Amino acid sequence: MEVNGARIVYQNDWFLLSGSVVTTWIVMAVITLLCIFLTRNLKVHATSRRQIIAEFLVKSANNLVRANMGERFSSYAPLAASVLAISVCCSLSSLLGAFPPTGDLSTTLGWALVIFTLITYWKIKSGGIGKYLKGYLDPIPVMLPINIIGEVMTPVSMAFRHYGNIASGMIISMLVYSALAGLSATVLGAIPGVAGKILSGVPIFQVGIPAILSIYFDLFSSGIQAFIFCTLMMVNIKLAAEG
Amino acid sequence: MEELSRAIVLAGSAIGAGIAMIAGLGPGIGEGYAVGKALEAIGRQPEAKSDVTSTMILGVALAETTGIYSFIIALLLVLVNPLIGRL
Numbered sequence: 327m328e329v330n331g332a333r334i335v336y337q338n339d340w341f342l343l344s345g346s347v348v349t350t351w352i353v354m355a356v357i358t359l360l361c362i363f364l365t366r367n368l369k370v371h372a373t374s375r376r377q378i379i380a381e382f383l384v385k386s387a388n389n390l391v392r393a394n395m396g397e398r399f400s401s402y403a404p405l406a407a408s409v410l411a412i413s414v415c416c417s418l419s420s421l422l423g424a425f426p427p428t429g430d431l432s433t434t435l436g437w438a439l440v441i442f443t444l445i446t447y448w449k450i451k452s453g454g455i456g457k458y459l460k461g462y463l464d465p466i467p468v469m470l471p472i473n474i475i476g477e478v479m480t481p482v483s484m485a486f487r488h489y490g491n492i493a494s495g496m497i498i499s500m501l502v503y504s505a506l507a508g509l510s511a512t513v514l515g516a517i518p519g520v521a522g523k524i525l526s527g528v529p530i531f532q533v534g535i536p537a538i539l540s541i542y543f544d545l546f547s548s549g550i551q552a553f554i555f556c557t558l559m560m561v562n563i564k565l566a567a568e569g
Numbered sequence: 570m571e572e573l574s575r576a577i578v579l580a581g582s583a584i585g586a587g588i589a590m591i592a593g594l595g596p597g598i599g600e601g602y603a604v605g606k607a608l609e610a611i612g613r614q615p616e617a618k619s620d621v622t623s624t625m626i627l628g629v630a631l632a633e634t635t636g637i638y639s640f641i642i643a644l645l646l647v648l649v650n651p652l653i654g655r656l
Contacts, residue, residue, distance in 0.1 A: 486634075487633075489641075490637030490640055491630075491637060493641075554630045554631065557627060
């Protein structure tokens with residue numbers, strides 16, 4: 327069994343374009359087109375099914391942000407909704423046979439660094455740069471290294487959590503697939519004669535059985551990890567802004 | 570000699586990956602405890618079921634983090650074999 331990362335699309339001496347970046351571009355284009363499609367010909371009173379779906383999505387994003395961050399941060403609803411949407415769609419792209427970009431540490435670490443920048447911005451804005459730097463010496467100056475590690479671990483743990491869940495699902499599915507291929511080769515190979523030889527190459531047990539695992543690892547895990555990533559982002563920004 | 574030292578490193582990596590996955594115990598116990606408490610809460614207040622369930626799923630997924638860390642270490646040891654380069 328061979329476990330590989332994302333495919334390399336283009337490479338030269340100083341530049342490397344990984345397949346997960348290309349998949350992310352496609353996902354971004356799909357989300358953008360979907361948004362354009364949903365918000366065309368809007369009316370004051372929703373009559374079309376399209377507008378009802380769009381209003382439902384916007385309303386749930388607003389409610390999620392208001393419940394987690396409060397009224398003050400209601401302008402963060404677009405950010406939360408886009409993080410949620412791109413994370414879910416990137417994870418679900420594995421259903422179409424693509425390498426899921428969230429199964430690549432670079433993608434999730436990139437998102438986590440963006441969020442880390444936002445958290446640091448709010449920390450500095452809420453108490454001033456002096457208070458932010460003094461926070462590293464809290465409660466005693468000896469704690470400086472531990473405070474720095476704690477600060478760095480916020481984006482790292484967010485990125486690892488999302489990446490690890492998706493990657494573990496991928497690898498477990500891969501292991502199950504190869505185990506089922508081996509099982510069907512053993513069982514069908516026991517048929518005597520030429521028929522057994524031909525049939526042992528047909529991985530009959532791979533049909534249907536991995537779908538049960540896929541419901542958990544691809545559908546449930548994708549949704550719940552996107553939700554957790556988004557919730558952690560909101561809670562961290564709120565805590566940073568409150569000082 | 571080269572062959573032997575390589576084999577020792579590979580064996581050590583495999584054993585290390587296995588030991589790293591013992592950390593899976595912690596999240597298992599913790600998640601079971603969290604789900605049990607959530608079930609108790611639902612039993613006491615069935616009308617708060619949706620709130621309790623969503624909070625529980627969030628907490629369970631957070632508790633999973635340490636298990637995921639150990640899984641990443643095990644994955645690195647088995648698939649990337651970083652210690653081979655140190656020979």
